[in-house]
Amino acid sequence: MVDTAQPESFPISRRDSFNTRDTRTRNLKPFHSGDIKILLLENVSAKAVDILKKAGYQVEFHTKALDNATLIEKIKDVHAVGLSKTKLTEEVLSHANKLLTIGCFCIGTNQVDLSYAASRGICVFNSPFSNSRSVAELVIAEIILLARQLGDRSREMHEGVWNKVSKACYEIRGKTLGIIGYGHIGTQLGVLAEALGMHVVWYDILPVMPIGMSRAANSLEEVLAEADFVSCHVPETPETKDMIGARELALMKPNSYLINASRGTVVDIDALAAALNSGHLAGAAVDVYPTEPLANGPGFESPLRNCPNTLLTPHIGGSTEEAQRMIGVEVATSIVKYIDSGASVNAVNFAECDLRAIPSTDLTTVRIVNVHQNVPGVLRQINNILADYNVNKQISDSKGDVAYFMADVAVNDPKEISTIYEQVTAIQENIITRVLF
Ligand SMILES: NC(=O)C1=CN([C@@H]2O[C@H](COP(=O)(O)OP(=O)(O)OC[C@H]3O[C@@H](n4cnc5c(N)ncnc54)[C@H](O)[C@@H]3O)[C@@H](O)[C@H]2O)C=CC1
Numbered sequence: 001m002v003d004t005a006q007p008e009s010f011p012i013s014r015r016d017s018f019n020t021r022d023t024r025t026r027n028l029k030p031f032h033s034g035d036i037k038i039l040l041l042e043n044v045s046a047k048a049v050d051i052l053k054k055a056g057y058q059v060e061f062h063t064k065a066l067d068n069a070t071l072i073e074k075i076k077d078v079h080a081v082g083l084s085k086t087k088l089t090e091e092v093l094s095h096a097n098k099l100l101t102i103g104c105f106c107i108g109t110n111q112v113d114l115s116y117a118a119s120r121g122i123c124v125f126n127s128p129f130s131n132s133r134s135v136a137e138l139v140i141a142e143i144i145l146l147a148r149q150l151g152d153r154s155r156e157m158h159e160g161v162w163n164k165v166s167k168a169c170y171e172i173r174g175k176t177l178g179i180i181g182y183g184h185i186g187t188q189l190g191v192l193a194e195a196l197g198m199h200v201v202w203y204d205i206l207p208v209m210p211i212g213m214s215r216a217a218n219s220l221e222e223v224l225a226e227a228d229f230v231s232c233h234v235p236e237t238p239e240t241k242d243m244i245g246a247r248e249l250a251l252m253k254p255n256s257y258l259i260n261a262s263r264g265t266v267v268d269i270d271a272l273a274a275a276l277n278s279g280h281l282a283g284a285a286v287d288v289y290p291t292e293p294l295a296n297g298p299g300f301e302s303p304l305r306n307c308p309n310t311l312l313t314p315h316i317g318g319s320t321e322e323a324q325r326m327i328g329v330e331v332a333t334s335i336v337k338y339i340d341s342g343a344s345v346n347a348v349n350f351a352e353c354d355l356r357a358i359p360s361t362d363l364t365t366v367r368i369v370n371v372h373q374n375v376p377g378v379l380r381q382i383n384n385i386l387a388d389y390n391v392n393k394q395i396s397d398s399k400g401d402v403a404y405f406m407a408d409v410a411v412n413d414p415k416e417i418s419t420i421y422e423q424v425t426a427i428q429e430n431i432i433t434r435v436l437f
């Protein structure tokens with residue numbers, strides 16, 4: 001593959017290149033930081049914009065998603081993209097000539113073709129738990145709203161109808177919450193639910209430690225049969241597609257409630273609408289949909305509209321000031337660390353590697369960062385190239401078909417930097433090579 005990740009200002013002069021702002025360790029730079037272009041979509045947090053601008057990059061910020069044609073045009077020229085729900089398919093990414101990294105300013109990464117990105121040497125980051133608490137709190141609110149039919153009562157009042165009823169309205173104390181997917185959000189939710197006096201039973205494909213008094217079920221069916229409220233917190237995977245369909249809804253207790261704030265593909269929406277309209281389920285709260293509008297505004301359509309005791313929210317599970325700020329800091333920091341120092345810690349599609357910082361007194365060491373196909377013999381070729389230099393430290397790891405390599409190498413003459421760069425780039429299995437000064 002042609003490597004265009006190294007911009008025009010490479011190689012730069014030794015005097016420009018060594019940054020000695022930090023008195024203890026050297027801040028590495030990928031070439032001139034001002035060359036780095038970042039495309040931020042979908043109104044990611046202002047905190048992220050601050051961090052990326054402070055790193056010296058050129059930041060293009062959009063409050064909305066871009067249409068596919070514009071996205072393809074813009075992605076050709078940038079080194080990093082930040083997004084939330086924009087789909088980065090193989091087709092879109094195949095136009096990304098300079099892209100080094102993608103920041104998903106959210107938890108889910110199903111919107112990005114992760115393996116294709118890795119095969120092109122593009123490292124993807126997300127924020128694995130910064131909005132977990134926000135989602136768990138929303139679900140707790142929904143459990144109470146559903147149990148008291150508050151969505152319907154509120155709508156009636158706005159329509160001018162006074163409808164004071166207690167029939168089929170309940171306390172949640174003593175009821176059973178069934179959690180499908182006991183990860184970051186599922187465990188938070190379980191803790192909050194127990195604090196409100198609920199019993200918690202959960203199902204997960206992994207053996208996870210039960211928190212508090214909660215109990216692991218042996219199967220999804222066991223949870224469906226026991227729970228008064230079932231809440232889904234699994235990722236979007238081929239296995240979770242339509243995980244809750246007509247069969248599973250029929251297995252749920254009569255007059256129970258379903259909540260889905262995970263991904264729209266997890267629940268069969270037509271089957272859910274049928275279960276609500278037939279009265280088998282007493283209510284549902286849905287935050288995510290098989291297809292979601294890319295921008296705010298009218299025109300939302302779903303079979304769930306106007307179903308009884310059904311709360312519909314526009315994918316706002318993680319939409320709090322706290323969560324967005326934390327996500328902004330976390331993902332922007334990962335992007336800067338990856339671009340400037342090569343650290344891939346917290347990457348979702350790359351092996352996670354880092355090297356300890358280079359002391360500020362060391363003005364001769366450069367960092368070679370290389371992504372290559374994970375086949376035998378590549379490390380030998382790289383180390384042959386580095387054999388005549390003093391390699392202070394190096395690390396290599398792989399994930400699937402792609403391997404990641406970092407080495408800190410002492411060079412005597414700046415001209416040697418270009419030589420090493422050109423030789424490593426020429427290795428047939430090379431995907432991307434960068435030299436950080
Ligand atoms: N509505 C919203 O705004 C938000 C939605 N989400 C969605 O929630 C999902 C869950 O988030 P986290 O709890 O942070 O993820 P997590 O990765 O911490 O937990 C997911 C759990 O589901 C389990 N799991 C996976 N496949 C399963 C299966 N087939 N059956 C049973 N369990 C299975 C995993 O083992 C894991 O323990 C995310 O993947 C994302 O799609 C996340 C944040 C905000």
Ligand SMILES: O=C(O)C(=O)COP(=O)(O)O
Nearest residue numbers: 084105106107108318319
């Ligand atoms: O974090 C996630 O996976 C979410 O679903 C939250 O999405 P958002 O960033 O609010 O569009």
